[in-house]
Amino acid sequence: xxxxxxxxxxxxxxxxxxxxxxxxxxxxxxxxxxxxxxxxxxxxxxxxxxxxxxxxxxxxxxxxxxxxxxxxxxxxxxxxxxxxxxxxxxxxxxxxxxxxxxxxxxxxxxxxxxxxxxxxxxxxxxxxxxxxxxxxxxxxxxxxxxxxxxxxxxxxxxxxxxxxxxxxxxxxxxxxxxxxxxxxxxxxxxxxxxxxxxxxxxxxxxxxxxxxxxxxxxxxxxxxxxxxxxxxxxxxxxxxxxxxxxxxxxxxxxxxxxxxxxxxxxxxxxxxxxxxxxxxxxxxxxxxxxxxxxxxxxxxxxxxxxxxxxxxxxxxxxxxxxxxxxxxxxxxxxxxxxxxxxxxxxxxxxxxxxxxxxxxxxxxxxxxxxxxxxxxxxxxxxxxxxxxxxxxxxxxxxxxxxxxxxxxxxxxxxxxxxxxxxxxxxxxxxxxxxxxxxxxxxxxxxxxxxxxxxxxxxxxxxxxxxxxxxxxxxxxxxxxxxxxxxxxxxxxxxxxx
Amino acid sequence: xxxxxxxxxxxxxxxxxxxxxxxxxxxxxxxxxxxxxxxxxxxxxxxxxxxxxxxxxxxxxxxxxxxxxxxxxxxxxxxxxxxxxxxxxxxxxxxxxxxxxxxxxxxxxxxxxxxxxxxxxxxxxxxxxxxxxxxxxx
Numbered sequence: 001x002x003x004x005x006x007x008x009x010x011x012x013x014x015x016x017x018x019x020x021x022x023x024x025x026x027x028x029x030x031x032x033x034x035x036x037x038x039x040x041x042x043x044x045x046x047x048x049x050x051x052x053x054x055x056x057x058x059x060x061x062x063x064x065x066x067x068x069x070x071x072x073x074x075x076x077x078x079x080x081x082x083x084x085x086x087x088x089x090x091x092x093x094x095x096x097x098x099x100x101x102x103x104x105x106x107x108x109x110x111x112x113x114x115x116x117x118x119x120x121x122x123x124x125x126x127x128x129x130x131x132x133x134x135x136x137x138x139x140x141x142x143x144x145x146x147x148x149x150x151x152x153x154x155x156x157x158x159x160x161x162x163x164x165x166x167x168x169x170x171x172x173x174x175x176x177x178x179x180x181x182x183x184x185x186x187x188x189x190x191x192x193x194x195x196x197x198x199x200x201x202x203x204x205x206x207x208x209x210x211x212x213x214x215x216x217x218x219x220x221x222x223x224x225x226x227x228x229x230x231x232x233x234x235x236x237x238x239x240x241x242x243x244x245x246x247x248x249x250x251x252x253x254x255x256x257x258x259x260x261x262x263x264x265x266x267x268x269x270x271x272x273x274x275x276x277x278x279x280x281x282x283x284x285x286x287x288x289x290x291x292x293x294x295x296x297x298x299x300x301x302x303x304x305x306x307x308x309x310x311x312x313x314x315x316x317x318x319x320x321x322x323x324x325x326x327x328x329x330x331x332x333x334x335x336x337x338x339x340x341x342x343x344x345x346x347x348x349x350x351x352x353x354x355x356x357x358x359x360x361x362x363x364x365x366x367x368x369x370x371x372x373x374x375x376x377x378x379x380x381x382x383x384x385x386x387x388x389x390x391x392x393x394x395x396x397x398x399x400x401x402x403x404x405x406x407x408x409x410x411x412x413x414x415x416x417x418x419x420x421x422x423x424x425x426x427x428x429x430x431x432x433x434x435x436x437x438x439x440x441x442x443x444x445x446x447x448x449x450x451x452x453x454x455x456x457x458x459x460x461x462x463x464x465x466x467x468x469x470x471x472x473x474x475x476x477x478x479x480x481x482x483x484x485x486x487x488x489x490x491x492x493x494x495x496x497x
Numbered sequence: 498x499x500x501x502x503x504x505x506x507x508x509x510x511x512x513x514x515x516x517x518x519x520x521x522x523x524x525x526x527x528x529x530x531x532x533x534x535x536x537x538x539x540x541x542x543x544x545x546x547x548x549x550x551x552x553x554x555x556x557x558x559x560x561x562x563x564x565x566x567x568x569x570x571x572x573x574x575x576x577x578x579x580x581x582x583x584x585x586x587x588x589x590x591x592x593x594x595x596x597x598x599x600x601x602x603x604x605x606x607x608x609x610x611x612x613x614x615x616x617x618x619x620x621x622x623x624x625x626x627x628x629x630x631x632x633x634x635x
Contacts, residue, residue, distance in 0.1 A: 003587070010590040017577055024570035065583075066592035 008053070009062040009075040012046045012085065013128045013141075015039055020120035029112035033100050036116040040096040040123065043089030051082040051484075061133070069133070070194035076133030080339070080488040084130045084262045087343045091254040091350050092123060094467060095247070098460040102247040102357050106157045115155055119251070122148035126259045135183045135271075136193045138263060139176065142227070146172045149256060153244040161243035164236075171226055171236040178223030185216035195271050199495075202275035213272075214281065220267050221283060228260035230287075230324055231294030234317045238301075241313035246357030249309065253316055253353050254346040261323055261342055268327065269335075269492040277497045278330075287328035292422055294321030299429035303436065308356050308366040311433060312349065315392060318426070319345045325423075326407050330496075334410025335489035337403050340482045344391070344399035344474065351388035351467035355381050358456040358464065363449060368437055373446030375438075377453035380461055382441050384468035389434040391471045394427045398475040402482055508550040515543045523616055527605070533612035537619025544624045553631055560624055568621025575614030579607055 004011065019039035026032045053060050054077055062075040077085070099119075107115055125145025132138050150172070154165035187193055189209045190201035202213055222233070229237040237257075241249045272278060298317035305311040323345065326338020358381045359374060360366050375382035391398035404423060411419040446453075455461055474481050519539040526532030548556030579593070586595035593607025594600035 003584075007584065007590070014577065014581065014590060018581075021570045021574045021577065025567075063589055064591050066589045066594060 005049075007062070008046055008050050009060060009077055009131055010064070012043065012050065012089075012131055013075075013124055015042060015046070016120045016124040016127065020117050020124060023113055023117035023120055026113045026116075029103075029109055029116075032113035032116040033103075036099070036120055037096050039120060040089070040092045043123070043127070044086060044093045047082065047085040047089040050077050051079075051086055053077075054079055054082045070192045070197035073137050074133040074194055074196075075131050076196065077131060078488075079484060079491060080262070080265070081130050083339070083484050083488055084259065084342070085127060087346055088123075088126055088130065088255045088259065091346055092251065095250050095254075095350060095354060095463050098250075098354060098357070098463045099247045101361060101457060101460055103245060105361055106245040106247075107155050111155065115152070115245075118148045118151045118155075119248075121145075122152060122251075122256075126255050129259050130262055133195050134193055135186065135195055135198065136180075139180050139183060142176050142179065142263075145256065145259070146176060146227070149252065152248045152252075153240050155248070156243045156245050158243045160239070164239035164243045168236040168240045171233075175223045175226030175233075178219045178226070180223075182216040182219030182223060185212050185219065189213060189216070195266065199271050199274045202272065203497075206276055213276065217267075217272055217281065217283065221264065221287075224260050224264045224267070228257045228264060228324075229317055229320055231290050231298060231317060231321060234294070234298070234320075237317055238310050238313040241316065241353075242307060242310040246309070246353065246360050249313075250350050250353040250357060253312075254350040257316070257320055258342050258346055261320070261327075264324075265327055265339070265492070269496060273492070273496040275497070284328045284330050287324050288419070291321040291325035291328060292419070292426075294318055295325070295422070295426040296429065299426055299433065302433040303429060305433075306368055308359070308368050308371065308437065309353070311368070311437070312352050312356060315352075315430070315433065316345075316349055318430070319349065319392065322403060322407060322423075326403075326410060329407070329410040329414055330493070331410050331413050332486070332489055332493060333406050333413055335493060336482060336486045337406030337410055339485035339488055340399075340406060340478075341403035343481050343485070344403050344471075347399060347467055347470050347474070348388045348391040351384055351464060351471060352392070354460070354464045354467065355385035355388070358460050361456050361460065362453045365449070368440060370447060370449055371437075372440050372444035372450075373442075374440075374450060374453065375442035376446050377450050378455050380455045381464065384464045385441070386438055387468040388471050389438060391475070393430045393434055396475075397472065399471050399481070400475070402475055402478050406482065504550050508546055512543055512546070515539060515546070519543070519616075523612065526612055527608070533615025534619050536612075537616045537621075538623055540616065540620040541623030541627070544620075545627050548627070548631065553628075557628075562625075562628055565621050565624045565628065568617050569625065570618075572614040572616065572618025572621060575617065576611050579610040579614065 016039050019035055023032045023035055050060060059076060059078040063069060064073040103112060103115060122145050125141045125148060128141030129138050132141060150165045150169045153168060154162050186198055189205045189212050190198055192198055192201055206213060226233045241253060295318050298314045302311045302314035305314055323338045323341045326334045326341065356366055362378060391400035394400040394404040408420045408423050411423060519536045522531035522539060523533060523536035544556050544560045547559055580591040583590055583592040588595055593603045596603035596606045
C-alpha cells in the first residue's frame with residue numbers, strides 16, 4: 001500500500017491507460033462498461049489522495065523512469081493541478097453510471113466496447129495534461145485526449161457528427177500545432193522543456209531573446225485558446241457538442257475545455273508570469289476583451305437557438321468567457337473567481353447536458369419548441385435542470401453566484417467599474433435564455449409528443465440529482481472550492497514578477 | 498497478362514527483403530535513424546504490396562483483419578507493461594534500470610521491448626487503415 005502511495009501521480013494516468021487497452025480486447029459492451037465504471041471510480045480516489053498529499057506535504061514530484069528533472073519527465077502536482085484532477089475525475093465518476101443507457105440509445109452495440117476504450121483514453125489524456133510538469137509531455141497528452149475526443153464526437157448518431165468531428169479535428173490540430181511551435185521556441189531559447197525549469201530560464205534569456213519569447217507566448221495562447229474555445233476561436237464547439245452522443249457532451253463540457261484552461265493558466269502564470277513582467281504585453285487586456293465579447297455574443301446566440309443542446313453549447317462559450325475573464329484580471333479575487341468557475345461551471349454544465357441527454361433518452365428530440373410542458377412529465381429531470389440553470393444565471397445560493405461574486409470583486413479591485421457592470425448585465429442574458437426554456441418546460445401544457453415521457457431510470461437520474469445538489473451545496477459551503485481556488489490563486493500570483 | 502508473371506515473381510522475391518529491412522531498421526534504431534515506428538510502417542508495406550499484387554483476399558490470409566486489429570492494443574500493452582514492470586523492482590514507471598545486472602543493459606532491454614511494442618502497434622494501425630480504405634464502398 002505504501003508503495004502505491006508514492007506512485008499515485010503515475011497511477012492517475014496509467015490506470016485509465018491500461019483500462020483503455022483492456023477495453024480494446026473486450027467484445028461485450030456490458031463488461032467494457034463495468035471496466036470503465038471501476039476505472040472512473042478509482043480516479044477520484046487517487047486524485048483525492050493526491051490533493052491530501054499536497055495539502056499536508058506541499059507539491060508532489062514524480063520522476064518518470066527515475067530521471068531527475070529537468071532532464072527527465074516530471075509529474076508535478078501542486079494545489080492547482082490537484083484541484084483540476086479532482087474535478088475531472090470526480091465528474092467522470094459521477095456521470096459514468098449514466099453512460100450505459102445513453103450510449104445504448106445512440107451507439108450500436110458492436111461499437112460500444114470501443115467507445116469505452118476511447119473514453120478511457122480521453123480520460124488518460126486529460127488527466128495527463130493536468131498532472132505533467134513537462135511542456136512537451138503536455139502536448140503528447142493533448143494529442144491523446146484530442147484524437148480520442150474526435151472519435152467520441154464522430155460516434156454521434158447524426159451524420160452531421162462526422163462533419164463536426166472533422167471540423168474539430170482540423171481546428172484542434174491547428175491548436176496543438178501552435179502549442180508545440182510555442183514550446184519549440186521556448187526550447188530553442190532555454191534548452192529545457194520542464195515547466196518549472198522554463199520559468200527559471202526564461203527570465204535570463206529575456207534580454208537577448210525577447211522576440212522569440214513573445215512569439216512563444218502568442219503561439220501558446222492561441223493554440224490553447226483554440227482548445228478551450230476562447231472567443232472567437234470557439235466555432236468548432238457548438239456543433240461538436242450538439243452532434244456528439246449526449247453523454248460525451250456531458251463529459252467533454254465538464255472536462256476538455258477545463259483542462260485546456262488549466263494549461264493556459266499554468267503557462268501564463270507559472271511559466272511566463274514568473275519569468276517576465278507580463279504587464280509589458282497586452283495579453284491580459286486582449287483576454288479580458290475577448291472574454292467580455294464571449295459573455296455577450298455567445299449568450300445572445302444562445303437566446304435565439306432552437307436546439308437545446310446547442311443552446312447549452314453557446315452558453316458554454318459564454319461561461320468559458322467568465323473563466324478567462326478572471327484569469328485576465330490577474331488579481332487575487334479575479335483569478336480565484338476564474339479558477340472556482342472552472343469547477344462550478346463543470347458541475348452545472350454537466351448537470352444541464354445530462355438533463356438534455358435524459359430528455360433525448362425519453363422523447364428523442366431536443367428541439368425546444370417540441371418540449372413544451374416537459375417539466376410536468378419529467379419533474380425531477382427538469383427540477384435538476386432548473387437548479388443548474390439558476391446556477392448559470394448566478395442566483396445567490398448556487399455556485400454560479402460564488403464565481404460571479406469573486407469576478408465582480410476582482411473587476412472592482414482593478415478599478416474597472418464598467419466591467420463589473422458588464423458581468424452583471426451578461427447574467428441578465430443568461431436569465432433570458434435559461435428563463436425562456438424554463439417557461440416552455442414548466443408553464444405550457446404538455447405537447448402531444450410527450451405523452452410517454454417520464455423521468456429517466458435511476459442510473460441517469462441519480463448522477464443528475466447529485467450534480468444539481470452539488471450546485472447548491474458548493475454555492476453555500478465554499479470552503480472546498482473557493483478556499484482551494486483562493487490558495488491556488490495566491491500561489492500563482494505570488495510567483496509573478 | 499505477361500506483366501502479371503513478373504509482378505508476381507518479383508513481389509514474392511522482394512517480400513522477405515522487406516521484412517528483413519524492417520527488422521534491420523527496428524534493431525538498428527539503437528545506433529542510427531530508425532526504430533519501431535519506421536519498422537512498423539515498412540512491415541505494413543509488405544502486406545500492402547501483397548494486397549496490390551495478389552488481391553485483398555490474399556493479403557487477409559497473410560494478415561487477418563481480426564489479428565491486425567488486435568495488434569494495436571497488444572503493442573500498446575507491451576509498451577505500457579514494460580513501463581509498469583519497473584514497479585515490480587520497486588522503481589518508478591518506465592525505469593528499466595533493474596531489468597538486467599547493470600542499469601545500462603537494463604535500459605537497453607527496456608527500450609528494445611518498448612520499440613517492439615511500437616512496431617506491433619504501428620504495423621497493426623497501418624494495415625487496419627489500409628483495409629478500411631480499400632473496403633470502403635464495398
